[in-house]
Structure formats: C-alpha cells, structure tokens
Amino acid sequence: MYPLEPGSRLLYGVWMRPLGDQGERMTSETSYDSVFGKMAVDQGLCTDNELRHSLQELQERTKITPVMLRELMIELGYITASQAERLKKSIKEDKAAAHKIPGYKILGKIGAGAMAFVYKAKQLSLNRTVAIKVLPRRFTENPEYVQRFYKEGQAAGKLNHPNIVQAIDVGEAGGYHYFVMEYVEGKTIADDFVGGNCFGEQEAIDIVIQVAHALAHAHHHGLVHRDVKPKNIMINKQGVVKLADMGLARETTDIEAAQSEAGKAYGTPYYIAPEQIRGKIDIDGRADIYGLGATFYHMVTGRVPYTGDDSAEIMRKHLREKLVPPDHINTALSAGTSEVIEIMMSKRREDRYNDVEELLADLESLREGKPPLRAHQRIDVSMLEQLEEGDVVQTEEQQYGEELITRYRVAVLILGTVSAIAVLIIALMLAL
Numbered sequence: 001m002y003p004l005e006p007g008s009r010l011l012y013g014v015w016m017r018p019l020g021d022q023g024e025r026m027t028s029e030t031s032y033d034s035v036f037g038k039m040a041v042d043q044g045l046c047t048d049n050e051l052r053h054s055l056q057e058l059q060e061r062t063k064i065t066p067v068m069l070r071e072l073m074i075e076l077g078y079i080t081a082s083q084a085e086r087l088k089k090s091i092k093e094d095k096a097a098a099h100k101i102p103g104y105k106i107l108g109k110i111g112a113g114a115m116a117f118v119y120k121a122k123q124l125s126l127n128r129t130v131a132i133k134v135l136p137r138r139f140t141e142n143p144e145y146v147q148r149f150y151k152e153g154q155a156a157g158k159l160n161h162p163n164i165v166q167a168i169d170v171g172e173a174g175g176y177h178y179f180v181m182e183y184v185e186g187k188t189i190a191d192d193f194v195g196g197n198c199f200g201e202q203e204a205i206d207i208v209i210q211v212a213h214a215l216a217h218a219h220h221h222g223l224v225h226r227d228v229k230p231k232n233i234m235i236n237k238q239g240v241v242k243l244a245d246m247g248l249a250r251e252t253t254d255i256e257a258a259q260s261e262a263g264k265a266y267g268t269p270y271y272i273a274p275e276q277i278r279g280k281i282d283i284d285g286r287a288d289i290y291g292l293g294a295t296f297y298h299m300v301t302g303r304v305p306y307t308g309d310d311s312a313e314i315m316r317k318h319l320r321e322k323l324v325p326p327d328h329i330n331t332a333l334s335a336g337t338s339e340v341i342e343i344m345m346s347k348r349r350e351d352r353y354n355d356v357e358e359l360l361a362d363l364e365s366l367r368e369g370k371p372p373l374r375a376h377q378r379i380d381v382s383m384l385e386q387l388e389e390g391d392v393v394q395t396e397e398q399q400y401g402e403e404l405i406t407r408y409r410v411a412v413l414i415l416g417t418v419s420a421i422a423v424l425i426i427a428l429m430l431a432l
Contacts, residue, residue: 339376
C-alpha cells in the first residue's frame with residue numbers, strides 16, 4: 001500500500017489522512033483527493049508509481065493554481081474521464097450512506113482503504129466520539145466480503161479489554177453495512193519506523209507487554225488474531241496501547257471456517273507464522289506469539305526479520321531461513337530480550353512459549369532487569385529433545401567448520417575426476 005499524503009498512516013485497517021493545521025479540519029479538496037487516489041489504485045485503474053507522480057505534480061501545481069487530483073490524472077493519461085466519473089459517483093454514494101446510519105452524526109471522513117471507508121462520528125445517545133467503518137457498495141453484493149465484515153465486528157464484540165479497540169455496534173442501513181468502534185486519537189507503532197528508526201529496548205518491552213495482555217484476553221475467549229503487526233498496534237495520546245483490526249481473527253472452535261481455509265496463507269508476509277503459511281487448520285495462540293515476536297524484532301532492530309523481492313520469497317524465509325539474532329543487528333540490545341524474541345519466533349510452534357501467560361512472565365522479568373528464565377528453560381529443553389532423538393546439537397562455529405570441510409571434499413572429488421578424464425584422453429591420443 002502507498003500512503004496517499006505525507007504523514008498518512010494506517011489505523012483501523014485503512015489509511016488515515018494526516019491532520020491539517022487546525023487539528024481536526026482539512027480542506028474538502030485534500031480529503032477528497034486522498035480518497036480518490038486510493039480508490040484509483042485499489043480498483044486497478046492506475047499504479048502506485050502513477051499515483052505517486054500525480055501527487056508530486058499536484059503539490060507543485062497547487063502552488064500556482066488550485067487543481068483537483070482527478071483532473072490532473074486525466075490530463076496525465078493515467079485514467080480516463082469515464083473512470084474518473086465512476087469513482088466520483090462511488091465516493092458520493094458512500095458519503096451519503098454514512099449519513100444514513102441512525103443514531104450517529106458524521107463529523108468527517110478520516111480514512112479510506114481497499115475494503116472500507118472510516119468516518120469520525122458522534123454517537124448521539126451517549127454524546128461520545130466514535131469511528132465508523134463502512135463497507136463500500138461495490139462489495140455489498142459479494143456475500144464473502146459481507147460475511148467477513150460482520151465476523152470482524154462480532155469477533156471484536158466478544159472482547160472487552162483496555163488494550164483492544166472496543167467494538168460498539170455492527171449493522172446495516174440503507175443497503176450499507178457498518179461497524180462502529182472506539183475512536184482512538186493517536187498513531188500506530190509503524191509510524192515510528194520511518195527512516196529505519198527503532199524503539200528503545202524498555203519502551204518496546206512496555207508496548208509488547210500491553211499487546212500481550214490484549215492477546216491473552218482474546219485467546220481466553222477462544223480467538224486467534226492472526227494478523228499481529230505494527231500497523232495494527234495503536235497508541236493513544238495517553239500512551240495506552242490498543243490492538244486493532246480483527247478482520248482475520250478466527251475462533252479456535254470454528255472447525256468449518258478452519259477447513260474452508262485449509263492450505264491457504266492468511267496474514268501479512270513480514271510477520272506471518274510458519275503454520276499460517278502452510279495453511280494449517282489447527283492454528284492457535286502460538287501463531288500470534290510469532291507475529292508479536294516478529295513485531296518486537298522490528299521494533300528493536302528497525303527492520304523486519306526477513307526481506308525478499310516478493311511475498312513468496314519472504315514467506316519461504318519464514319519457513320526455512322535461520323533468524324539473525326536481533327542483538328547481532330542492534331548490539332546495544334540485551335541478550336535476554338534477544339533470547340525472548342528468538343523463542344517467540346521459533347519455526348516450530350512447539351519450541352515457542354506455550355501461551356501468552358508464559359511469555360508475559362519473561363517480559364515482566366525483562367522489564368525488571370532480570371533474566372528471562374522461561375526462555376533459558378525452553379532453549380535447554382529444545383537441545384535435550386534433539387539429543388533424545390539422536391540429533392547432534394551443533395553450535396554455529398561447528399556448522400561453519402563442517403561446511404568448509406564438505407566444500408573441500410567436493411572440490412577434491414571434482415579435481416580428481418577432471419584429472420582422471422585428462423589422463424584417459426592423453427592415453428587414447430597416444431594409442432592412436
């Protein structure tokens with residue numbers, strides 16, 4: 001995804017526009033351009049690069065004279081006039097739909113994504129500010145999209161925790177489906193990664209502890225989030241962390257849903273657990289521990305655990321490539337924090353923490369400056385299990401040394417074969 005304006009950020013699972021000079025208000029042109037550009041990309045009418053170029057050109061031209069993004073994109077040949085008109089009509093319809101939701105007064109649009117628009121609104125009965133996510137009309141005719149939309153609201157509705165974005169209502173009005181939730185004024189932790197920045201160790205631990213408490217609550221109610229990542233972790237102005245976006249959440253007892261998703265990878269490639277990549281049907285809370293571990297890794301190193309040219313390569317690395325310990329990247333990181341992250345991101349879920357409560361015990365130890373005893377125990381147990389199975393537990397130095405020996409043997413074999421062939425050719429030539 002491409003942020004439509006400098007300062008844009010992802011909240012509630014969609015891109016949020018930045019605030020203007022007066023805090024909550026922006027010009028209608030800026031807000032409209034943001035939504036228009038995002039929808040053009042989402043519907044495949046233009047590419048990210050074309051939108052980026054249009055926005056740069058828009059910034060330059062508006063210094064001289066006001067111009068709308070849609071007019072500029074038509075002029076540049078990125079979209080046609082008819083395509084622009086259809087987008088305009090769709091935006092107008094969705095805006096009108098938001099005002100039809102009973103019991104709420106729309107205050108303004110705060111975000112737009114591929115799957116929803118998000119509005120800031122006032123709940124009239126309680127006189128409080130809320131966020132309303134509305135499913136665009138083009139998706140209402142697809143039962144799968146509608147079902148997934150309601151599942152998100154229903155999953156969030158089962159949870160009531162200070163570290164989880166609270167669900168308030170879900171329903172349908174005027175042919176549009178909506179999901180009302182707590183309005184969080186703040187940012188996501190992904191906003192702080194701009195420029196390769198990373199969090200201080202203690203700050204990261206405090207944030208991860210709050211997310212872990214949210215996950216413990218969700219797991220206690222039989223829900224696995226399945227998409228724990230920086231963009232779904234919000235922090236309000238009081239410093240309270242909120243886990244958001246239950247769009248991929250699944251009940252551990254929902255066998256029918258699990259079987260329908262068998263063999264399919266659901267999640268975000270940079271943070272997805274190996275068993276999710278394999279499409280396992282018995283996904284449990286340990287998948288969320290992996291996602292939180294990958295997020296923790298990103299927070300303290302300033303980079304994701306694995307990179308690649310595409311999603312397939314990144315997911316392959318999650319399955320097979322050895323993790324570079326985070327304290328090898330950030331040498332100021334304590335060994336204890338590095339060990340906890342490595343246990344959280346073990347490729348075999350059996351080698352991770354059994355549950356979030358066990359993880360929390362080690363996180364609390366880290367916060368108090370104590371060693372993570374459960375991480376130490378799991379490392380020791382893992383090595384003992386390998387020995388019991390007859391496997392040799394090797395250090396990195398041993399593995400590297402054996403690799404050199406293997407390469408040497410292969411080189412000697414190849415050289416010997418080439419020499420033998422050369423002697424044979426010479427012998428044949430002499431015989432002739």
